[in-house]
Each structure stands twice: as C-alpha cells, then as structure tokens.
C-alpha cells in the first residue's frame with residue numbers, strides 16, 4: 001500500500017547545505033546498519049522509515065554489507081521503497097557504500113574499481129533502484145592506488161548510477177588526496193562520513209580542517225556512541241539493547257565504568273538543559289560547524305521521536321561547553 005506522508009513533514013526539520021555543494025541534507029539522517037536486516041522485524045523497520053520520513057528525515061544511509069545477512073538491509077529497504085515510497089523518490093536521498101568484505105574471492109573487498117563498480121550494481125539491484133544519491137568508498141584501502149578507488153567513484157557518477165561521491169573512514173591526508181584526485185577528474189567529493197561523538201573525537205585530529213578548507217561536507221555517524229550516550233546502560237545491559245544482541249556490534253566490555261560515569265554526569269547536565277542525554281549528545285555533534293548532518297540509528301519509533309526533539313535546542317552556553325569539556329577530560 002502506498003504510504004502518504006504527513007503534509008507538514010518539512011516544517012520542523014532543518015536542512016543544511018553539504019559543504020559548498022548544491023545538496024542539502026536533513027540535520028538528522030537515519031542509518032540502516034542495525035535493525036533492518038533479515039534477522040530483524042520487517043514491520044518495525046517499515047515503521048522506522050515511515051516515522052523518519054514523516055518527520056522530515058529525507059536521508060537514508062545504507063551499505064552493501066548492512067544486515068545481517070549482508071545485503072539484507074538493502075533488500076528490505078528496497079522492498080519498502082518499491083511498495084510504499086516510490087512516488088517520493090525525488091524527495092529522498094539514498095546512500096550506499098562498498099569497501100568492507102562482501103563476497104568471497106579477491107574482488108569482494110577493498111577499494112578496487114572491480115569491487116566498487118560490481119558492488120554498486122548489486123546494491124542497485126537489491127534495492128530495485130536506477131541510481132543512488134551518494135555512493136561511498138567505505139574505507140581507505142592501502143593496497144589499492146587511491147586514483148583507482150576515486151576513478152571508480154567518478155565512473156559511478158558519470159554512468160548515472162550515483163549522483164554524488166563520498167568517502168568514509170579516511171584519515172586527513174587520504175582525504176586531502178582524494179579531494180584533489182576527484183577534483184582533477186571533474187567529479188567533486190561531496191561528503192565525508194566520519195565517526196563522531198562526545199566519546200569519539202578523531203574527526204578533530206586534522207580531518208575537520210581539511211573538510212572546512214575544501215568546502216566538503218561531513219555526516220557524523222554513531223553520534224550516540226551506539227547507545228552509550230543515552231541513559232539505557234546506567235543500570236546494566238537491558239534486554240533487546242544493541243549490547244545485549246548477538247548481532248549487535250556494540251560489545252558489553254566497551255561499556256566501561258569510566259564511560260558510564262561520564263555519561264551519567266553528562267545526563268545531569270542535559271537535565272538542566274531540559275534535554276535527555278541522547279538529545280544533548282546529538283545537539284553537541286551538530287554544533288561542530290563542519291557537521292552538516294548527524295547520522296543516527298534507531299531500534300524503535302520512540303527513539304526517532306525523542307532524537308528529533310533535540311533540534312529545539314542545539315546551542316550551548318560557554319558554561320555548558322566548559323562543563324562538557326571538563327567531564328570528558
């Protein structure tokens with residue numbers, strides 16, 4: 001059945017220009033890494049997409065290997081788009097990636113042109129799409145000349161199978177070089193998808209300067225540190241949480257006493273701001289001027305609803321910034 005989205009869906013969302021490009025992304029995007037695979041509940045996955053789109057979240061982020069089973073998140077998302085959202089295709093930004101192991105043999109992993117182009121074709125088939133909006137090299141491959149990986153992105157765009165090129169998990173020097181190569185090819189780099197949260201700060205070690213200097217956009221993934229920047233782990237590991245699931249990427253031993261103590265102090269501060277810890281953590285990421293969109297995951301609709309509310313207060317006073325700095329030291 002065709003889905004009819006809320007008429008007012010664009011009213012309460014902020015759309016930020018991606019670097020110096022013509023494209024705008026919602027301040028909050030939804031990622032399909034967890035909760036959209038063949039092991040997950042399809043009806044729940046559907047309601048997450050509908051709720052997000054209804055709230056003005058126009059950007060859905062995938063990768064070839066999202067599942068489990070790898071590929072199944074694209075299949076499920078494709079089913080949802082084909083059955084319910086096809087008439088909104090021009091209002092939706094869909095991204096996918098290749099770079100991590102996907103199929104057996106020498107051509108199903110890394111940064112070769114062979115892998116990236118074959119993988120993009122497979123992704124389009126799984127989703128039933130003619131094109132994706134953004135195609136990413138999912139990680140830097142030290143064994144492949146960067147020119148070759150960038151050539152694959154350029155080819156993806158020139159062939160019309162992708163509208164924009166992106167990179168993810170590249171360091172500052174690799175990012176600068178990728179920008180230069182793609183500029184020479186005439187297919188500018190649109191965006192860098194970088195891990196960034198109050199707990200994970202590598203973006204600040206040079207990459208954000210490279211992006212700002214070159215006018216390249218940034219979308220920040222795992223802004224809640226996979227759930228550790230919420231109050232869900234304060235009293236143990238709840239059933240159904242990412243850390244409790246065998247298919248979840250978050251390991252219980254990553255939830256250390258030190259991080260929990262910091263999260264509890266941050267939660268107190270969030271309370272003074274009339275926000276939940278999750279909302280404050282998302283606002284904090286968005287507060288970095290290089291970040292155009294914050295890429296969340298969600299396991300239920302309530303989380304999306306709570307997280308969107310963060311847009312009501314994305315500013316921090318100098319005192320709040322100093323307190324956060326002190327807590328995170």
Ligand SMILES: NC(=O)c1ccc[n+]([C@@H]2O[C@H](COP(=O)([O-])OP(=O)(O)OC[C@H]3O[C@@H](n4cnc5c(N)ncnc54)[C@H](OP(=O)(O)O)[C@@H]3O)[C@@H](O)[C@H]2O)c1
Nearest residue numbers: 031032033221222223224225226227230241242296297299
């Ligand atoms: N480029 C890359 O290499 C890369 C790597 C990782 C991720 N990504 C992208 O980034 C997206 C987001 O990553 P992520 O899922 O790690 O992001 P995240 O936002 O840090 O974590 C999402 C998880 O936090 C919990 N959560 C969310 N909102 C909550 C709330 N209000 N209260 C309590 N818990 C809440 C949920 O976990 P529970 O299941 O415990 O409820 C949810 O699945 C991925 O889907 C993917 O698209 C990209």
